[in-house]
Amino acid sequence: MKTLIHPTAVIHPNSELHPSVQVGAYAVIGAHVKVGPETIIGAHVVLEGPCEIGARNQIFPGATIGMEPQDLKYVGEPTWVKIGDNNQIREYVTINRATGAGEATIIGNGNLLMAYVHVAHNCVIEDHVIIPNSVALAGHVYIESKARLGGVLGVHQFVRIGKHSMIGGMARIDRDVPPYMLVEGNPARVRTLNLVGLKRSGMDANEIQMLKKAFRILYRSNLTFKEALEQLEILGDTEQLQHLRRFLLLSKMPGRRGLIPGKGKVSAGSDES
Numbered sequence: 229m230k231t232l233i234h235p236t237a238v239i240h241p242n243s244e245l246h247p248s249v250q251v252g253a254y255a256v257i258g259a260h261v262k263v264g265p266e267t268i269i270g271a272h273v274v275l276e277g278p279c280e281i282g283a284r285n286q287i288f289p290g291a292t293i294g295m296e297p298q299d300l301k302y303v304g305e306p307t308w309v310k311i312g313d314n315n316q317i318r319e320y321v322t323i324n325r326a327t328g329a330g331e332a333t334i335i336g337n338g339n340l341l342m343a344y345v346h347v348a349h350n351c352v353i354e355d356h357v358i359i360p361n362s363v364a365l366a367g368h369v370y371i372e373s374k375a376r377l378g379g380v381l382g383v384h385q386f387v388r389i390g391k392h393s394m395i396g397g398m399a400r401i402d403r404d405v406p407p408y409m410l411v412e413g414n415p416a417r418v419r420t421l422n423l424v425g426l427k428r429s430g431m432d433a434n435e436i437q438m439l440k441k442a443f444r445i446l447y448r449s450n451l452t453f454k455e456a457l458e459q460l461e462i463l464g465d466t467e468q469l470q471h472l473r474r475f476l477l478l479s480k481m482p483g484r485r486g487l488i489p490g491k492g493k494v495s496a497g498s499d500e501s
Contacts, residue, residue: 297349
């Protein structure tokens with residue numbers, strides 16, 4: 229099979245492209261870039277290495293992947309962008325390499341990054357995440373699988389966004405977003421359970437019912453954080469509740485930014501313990 233490379237593309241001899249890769253007009257692919265089978269690289273895309281891109285990705289015109297991080301701590305050490313399979317990376321997305329020798333900015337599998345998304349250094353995006361237009365992720369942001377973000381929002385550095393969560397558009401996310409929750413507003417607040425997303429994910433009725441009870445404990449009971457966690461332990465031991473408790477506990481650890489609060493006076497995001 230012949231590699232489908234437009235004659236105006238500039239391909240460094242030290243790059244590795246699978247023979248089935250397509251490369252559009254005026255694309256630029258630098259050294260130490262590796263691209264897997266059936267990936268499509270659009271016109272005017274720029275790929276710089278070290279960078280590894282898996283199979284069946286579609287990278288739309290104008291995207292820039294693997295450039296040096298926008299981080300004054302970066303001093304030229306070897307770092308990576310690593311992208312899995314079956315991702316759609318739309319027009320003018322920017323994904324920067326990591327800071328710190330041997331570190332990587334990581335995109336998993338089956339994600340959709342819409343136009344003008346910025347993924348800064350050392351971010352991790354797991355699988356089947358949707359990030360709409362003009363979202364900016366600061367450094368070291370971690371997004372768990374099947375999270376859904378709204379458009380035109382900013383995420384502070386070192387924030388973690390939980391799985392199956394939903395964030396409304398134009399929010400300012402400066403603390404961790406608990407899994408399974410719907411967050412919106414400025415300042416952002418946990419509003420309710422992400423019921424639509426949970427149903428679409430195939431979660432069964434009993435699991436959703438347990439999460440409804442967990443939501444009421446965390447955000448409608450006026451319990452302190454410590455008391456709410458104790459009630460969650462009593463509630464049950466499903467996979468979802470285990471993950472939720474672990475996420476909440478880790479968000480309160482030193483070095484983390486804490487939790488987006490709920491609307492109540494005392495909730496899982498409050499500073500009371």
